[in-house]
Amino acid sequence: MIELIKDLLINYGTNERVAQYFSNTIAVIVIIMVSLIVDSIVRKVLLRTLKSYTEKTKAKWDNIIVEKKVFDRLARIVPIGIIHAFAPVFPAYQMWIQRIAFACIVFIVLLALNRFLDAINYIYSSYGIAKVRPIKGYIQVVEITLYTIGIIIIISVLIDRSPWILLSGVGAATAVFILVFQNSILGLVASIQITTNNMLQIGDWIEMPKYGADGDVLEISLHTVKVQNWDQTIIMIPTYLLISESFKNWRGMQESGGRRIMRAVYIDVTSIKFCDEEMLAGFEEIQYIKEDLQNKRKEIDKYNKDYKVNSAHAANGRHITNIGIFRSYIENYLKNHPKVSQNMIQMVRQLQPTENGLPIEIYAFTNEIAWADYEAIQADIFDHILAVLPEFDLRIYQGPTGYDFSKLRSI
Known part of the structure; x- marks a missing residue:
């Protein structure tokens, strides 16, 4: 084609050198125009037809592949392929044109495969098993492997050498390879252990104070675990640290449906005493303990009678205390x-009693695990306990404050 255009221009009296440049320019313009026209046809006809077809199918996976633009990436191979096919038009540059075009095709295929793997991860994430067995770390390993192979192929094509020659040098560069990809290797091993042992799932609440993590797991990838703290900050923890160091996972609490209360109130020991009849009569008016108190009184009366306890002194026999x-x-x-x-x-x-009094610890579980609900229930319980203490002639321990000293001064 170039020779035909060149001869035609020479016949019209054009200089041979000018005719050569002009014919090459026309050939380049024609090839570019053909590539653009074919690319436009592929995009406007084939891709739209494919998109319309996937929208009509019942399956959702094909829609996701289209949304991730996998076929858009592959469509870019067509114009590059046309340039590769027209390379013989430029005999002097044919080899380099074909090499560069082939390298571009390999690179486009890598981009398309990357999009395809993203689509697989997105499809998999829509299933419940994805929270238990995330595959993003494995997909990232596949991506790294594909890019490594693709780069080796591209380099081997550009320098016109067999890929096996380049691969044979990988063995000698193993130490460098391990050093460069150290985090990736550690992350891969950690991801396998985490998944195999079911140590962590997306949505788990974890605590890792050393790294400031206290919140829900949003993502588990090859290199990092993304955690959203309760203050809405995002923290990234290297995946391998979850294997090499300890962390707290609250999943057991979430699955059990109950959240633990373990808190104590401190009683002033000087307010603890035996109950007299007047106190016991008042306590029997309390519904929650009426039956237990009556049973307890019968049990103690029987014990004291059986052992012929001298009731003249309170130290003899058994008695009911206000703390009990x-x-x-x-x-x-x-x-x-x-x-x-x-x-x-x-x-x-x-x-065990301390300098702050006698601790009475409440150990129980709420039937709500949401943080705000749990705190409200716990506060409601202890509001009641603190308010009802004086009804049992008990005092809560509290260190003296400035208010207490000001009262002493006024006496």
Whole structure:
């Protein structure tokens, strides 16, 4: 074609050198125009037809592949292929044109495969199993492998050498390869262990104070785990650290449906005493402990009678204390609380006395696990406990404050 245009221009009296440049320019313009026309046809006809067809099918995966523009990437091969086919038109540059065109085709295929892998991950993420067994880390490994192979092929084509010659040098560069891809290798091993042992899932609430992580897992990838903290900040933790260091996963609490309350109130030990008849009569008016108190009084009376206890002194025999009645009251209060789980352990116990008084610890589980709901339930329980303490002639321990000293000064 070039020779034909060149001869035609020479016949019209054009200089041979000018005719050569002009014919080459015309050939380039023609090839570019053909490529653009074919590219336009592919995009406006084939791609639109394909998109219309996928919209009519019941399956959703083909729509996602179209949305990820996998076929748009592949369509770019067509104009490059036309340039590759027309390379013989320029004999002097044919080899380089074909090499560069082929390298471009390989690169476009890599981009298309990258989009296709993204589509696979997106499709997989729509299933519930994706939270338990995420595959993004594996897909990233495949992407790295494909890009490595693609780059080797592109380089081998451009320098006109067999890819095996380049691959044979990989063995000698293993140490460098391991150093460069150290994080990727560690991340791959960690991803496999995390997935195999079901250590972490998307949506889990984890705590890793050393790295400032306290929130929900948003994403698990080859190199990092993305966590959204409760203050809405995003933190990225290297995946391998979840294997090499410890972290707390709250998934067990979420799956159980109950969230633990473990908090103590400190009783002033000087307010603890035996109950007299007047106090016991008043306590029997409290519904939560009426039956237990009556049973307890019968049990103690029987014990003292059987062992012929001298009731003249309070130190003899067994007696009911206000702290014991208070513990019984809290136990029954928790059993009747609608927001406290009755299927999990409940316990009201005394801990070792301290300089701050006698700790009475409440150990129970709420039937709500949402943070705000849990805190509201816990606050409601302790509001009641603190308010009802004086009814048992008990005092909460509190260190003296400036207000207390000002009252002493005024006396």
